[in-house]
Amino acid sequence: MRRFLIWSLSILHLVKGEAVELTDMFGEMQSPSFPDSYPSDSEVTWNISVPEGFRIKLYFMHFDLESSYLCEYDYVRVESEDQVLATFCGREATDTEQTPGEQAITSPGSYMSLTFKSDFSNEERFTGFDAHYTAVDVDECLEKSDEELSCDHHCHNYIGGYYCSCRFGYLLHSDNRTCKVECSDNLFTQRNGVIISPDFPSPYPKSSDCLYRIELEEGFFITLQFEDNFDVEDHPEVSCPYDYIKIKAGLKEFGPFCGEKSPGRIETRSHSVQILFHSDNSGENGGWKLAYTAIGDPCPLVEPPLNGRIEPSQATYTFKDQVVVSCNTGYNVLKDDVESETFQIECMKDGAWSNRVPVCKMADCKQPLELAHGFVTFSTPDNLTTYQSGIQYSCQPPFYQMVPNITGIYSCDAKGVWNSAELGTGLPSCQPVCGKPRFSRSLLARIANGRYAQRGISPWIAMLHRNGHPFCGGSLLGNRWIVTAAHCLHNDLDPENPILQSSDVISPSSFTVILGKHRTHKQDDTEQHLQPKSLFFHPSYRAATLENDIALVELSEEATVNDHVIPVCFPEGPQPKNAMVIVSGWGKQFLQRLPDSLMEIEIPLTDHVVCQEAYARLQKVITEDMICAGEREGGKDACSGDSGGPMVTLNNQTGEWQLIGTVSWGDGCGLGDRYGVYSNVFLSLPWIKQVTGVEY
Numbered sequence: 001m002r003r004f005l006i007w008s009l010s011i012l013h014l015v016k017g018e019a020v021e022l023t024d025m026f027g028e029m030q031s032p033s034f035p036d037s038y039p040s041d042s043e044v045t046w047n048i049s050v051p052e053g054f055r056i057k058l059y060f061m062h063f064d065l066e067s068s069y070l071c072e073y074d075y076v077r078v079e080s081e082d083q084v085l086a087t088f089c090g091r092e093a094t095d096t097e098q099t100p101g102e103q104a105i106t107s108p109g110s111y112m113s114l115t116f117k118s119d120f121s122n123e124e125r126f127t128g129f130d131a132h133y134t135a136v137d138v139d140e141c142l143e144k145s146d147e148e149l150s151c152d153h154h155c156h157n158y159i160g161g162y163y164c165s166c167r168f169g170y171l172l173h174s175d176n177r178t179c180k181v182e183c184s185d186n187l188f189t190q191r192n193g194v195i196i197s198p199d200f201p202s203p204y205p206k207s208s209d210c211l212y213r214i215e216l217e218e219g220f221f222i223t224l225q226f227e228d229n230f231d232v233e234d235h236p237e238v239s240c241p242y243d244y245i246k247i248k249a250g251l252k253e254f255g256p257f258c259g260e261k262s263p264g265r266i267e268t269r270s271h272s273v274q275i276l277f278h279s280d281n282s283g284e285n286g287g288w289k290l291a292y293t294a295i296g297d298p299c300p301l302v303e304p305p306l307n308g309r310i311e312p313s314q315a316t317y318t319f320k321d322q323v324v325v326s327c328n329t330g331y332n333v334l335k336d337d338v339e340s341e342t343f344q345i346e347c348m349k350d351g352a353w354s355n356r357v358p359v360c361k362m363a364d365c366k367q368p369l370e371l372a373h374g375f376v377t378f379s380t381p382d383n384l385t386t387y388q389s390g391i392q393y394s395c396q397p398p399f400y401q402m403v404p405n406i407t408g409i410y411s412c413d414a415k416g417v418w419n420s421a422e423l424g425t426g427l428p429s430c431q432p433v434c435g436k437p438r439f440s441r442s443l444l445a446r447i448a449n450g451r452y453a454q455r456g457i458s459p460w461i462a463m464l465h466r467n468g469h470p471f472c473g474g475s476l477l478g479n480r481w482i483v484t485a486a487h488c489l490h491n492d493l494d495p496e497n498p499i500l501q502s503s504d505v506i507s508p509s510s511f512t513v514i515l516g517k518h519r520t521h522k523q524d525d526t527e528q529h530l531q532p533k534s535l536f537f538h539p540s541y542r543a544a545t546l547e548n549d550i551a552l553v554e555l556s557e558e559a560t561v562n563d564h565v566i567p568v569c570f571p572e573g574p575q576p577k578n579a580m581v582i583v584s585g586w587g588k589q590f591l592q593r594l595p596d597s598l599m600e601i602e603i604p605l606t607d608h609v610v611c612q613e614a615y616a617r618l619q620k621v622i623t624e625d626m627i628c629a630g631e632r633e634g635g636k637d638a639c640s641g642d643s644g645g646p647m648v649t650l651n652n653q654t655g656e657w658q659l660i661g662t663v664s665w666g667d668g669c670g671l672g673d674r675y676g677v678y679s680n681v682f683l684s685l686p687w688i689k690q691v692t693g694v695e696y
């Protein structure tokens with residue numbers, strides 16, 4: 001329907017002087033009265049306009065006009081806005097010199113006019129013309145060679161127009177033609193750097209405003225160095241009207257710069273610089289590259305301290321430069337009375353150092369730590385404690401020895417720490433010497449049986465004393481532990497239900513441990529009274545059967561080890577059958593009397609099976625943790641009051657007395673075919689060592 005309308009509007013028969021406006025995308029124009037001969041003195045103009053982005057293509061299907069020189073009489077003239085594109089006359093059939101023929105005429109723009117004119121006569125009855133026009137698309141992408149109008153990067157043609165787009169990383173400027181870059185936010189905070197125009201050394205983008213900021217700490221002065229390879233669009237007369245670089249540094253401004261001469265070196269004397277780079281919408285210029293450096297005011301030269309050095313070593317130091325002062329081996333940096341390995345100073349913005357160079361002081365290990373029960377001897381004169389001085393720890397002889405068994409030699413190391421090849425910086429410890437009494441048994445005493453012990457013969461024996469009476473024995477381990485019988489440390493239990501409750505346990509404050517004791521009731525010059533602190537029962541102690549009848553008493557203070565107080569050694573292994581052992585105590589003698597002083601017996605160990613059989617007859621069980629000792633015929637035996645006391649044996653190899661058992665129980669005292677029963681210390685050794693921590 002629309003087509004029809006356009007068609008009907010376009011075919012017009014016109015008369016002289018008329019002007020017809022044509023705005024459709026296509027149309028037909030005919031001479032007046034066509035296909036009859038056109039009238040004389042006729043003039044018609046068709047003004048064709050099509051939308052922007054189109055051109056008008058005109059061609060003739062029929063042409064039959066009077067021919068004349070320069071088409072003076074009748075003609076068809078085709079014009080654009082300001083120029084005549086063609087003038088036609090003549091006959092297509094016979095006189096083709098000035099006829100349009102097959103040729104089509106295209107307008108340079110979106111406007112074209114066609115004028116038909118006939119003079120006063122048309123005698124030969126020329127039939128005129130039939131012309132058509134169509135709007136044709138302009139491929140702006142191909143045709144726009146003018147840099148002002150063509151797309152900067154990519155051009156896309158479409159019917160009736162075109163549009164531009166940009167390469168990756170670029171943005172289309174609001175002129176819809178040039179491609180700019182987003183470059184307004186470049187911050188540099190390093191002391192050195194390189195800044196280039198976008199795409200350098202390729203041409204920089206158009207229509208862009210780039211801002212580069214260098215922001216450094218106050219005290220730095222930034223220097224810019226433009227490379228010689230500099231190319232920014234300029235103008236021969238006007239100063240940088242198109243593209244330019246301007247530099248702001250604090251209150252100072254540099255530039256604008258453009259052209260091909262590099263601005264070279266610019267010393268801004270500022271710590272904050274802004275570089276603005278503007279480009280307009282045309283030009284192809286390579287851009288620029290600059291390197292910047294920042295340096296502060298110099299600080300005075302620093303000398304290394306005596307016996308020390310400074311790093312790095314430079315001819316000059318400027319703001320922010322740091323110098324580490326360190327000392328030769330065996331020396332330490334001393335600053336404000338504090339010693340350290342290194343000390344750092346920094347050149348400040350005012351050109352002064354943050355601190356004075358410290359001195360190097362020889363490493364000093366200071367007075368060595370004291371060793372309990374030991375002492376220190378200096379191996380270097382004047383008791384020097386400085387680098388490479390030597391000391392030796394020793395333990396107080398004859399009662400203490402070093403554990404582990406080392407030389408105890410230390411030297412002062414470069415860090416000012418006492419150091420040994422054996423223990424590093426750790427200290428040895430002095431532990432009491434065990435099992436070596438200061439008095440030995442006389443021959444006389446040896447032959448007696450059930451004899452009084454000589455003073456100091458059993459220096460590990462402890463008397464447990466309560467309410468003015470001795471009630472049990474024990475043995476000293478280390479210098480603050482007593483091993484005794486578990487049954488010594490609790491009250492009698494209910495025979496119906498003999499399970500140990502904590503309420504049955506006697507209080508540590510209710511009894512005293514007396515060491516260095518000899519006489520039963522009278523005071524000895526050598527005795528030491530010590531207060532128990534804690535009690536530890538063997539975890540498998542059973543009061544009903546006296547299995548594992550062994551307990552530990554922790555003393556609240558250390559015992560003083562001397563000629564009369566010396567701990568006993570741990571057993572090294574199970575004892576050989578029939579080995580002779582010595583049992584001592586203040587327990588009852590025959591007739592239920594306590595002896596005047598410490599008694600001892602020397603008896604053989606009893607075969608376990610023999611002992612088991614002896615007690616089986618009384619329905620008593622000898623378990624693995626029990627050791628029996630005594631002579632078959634009886635006589636020498638421990639008795640009431642001896643419980644917890646030591647059963648020892650001499651290790652002939654080491655000359656040390658070892659604790660084999662603790663007095664536990666028996667059927668009566670000294671009866672024949674009965675044996676004294678002792679708790680086996682060797683079997684309890686892991687528990688004892690774990691609780692006491694004693695090591696010799």
Ligand code: 4AZ
Nearest residue numbers: 638639640641643665666
């Ligand atoms: C007691 O009552 C006790 N004959 C200790 C040992 C012996 C008997 C009794 C061994 O402490």
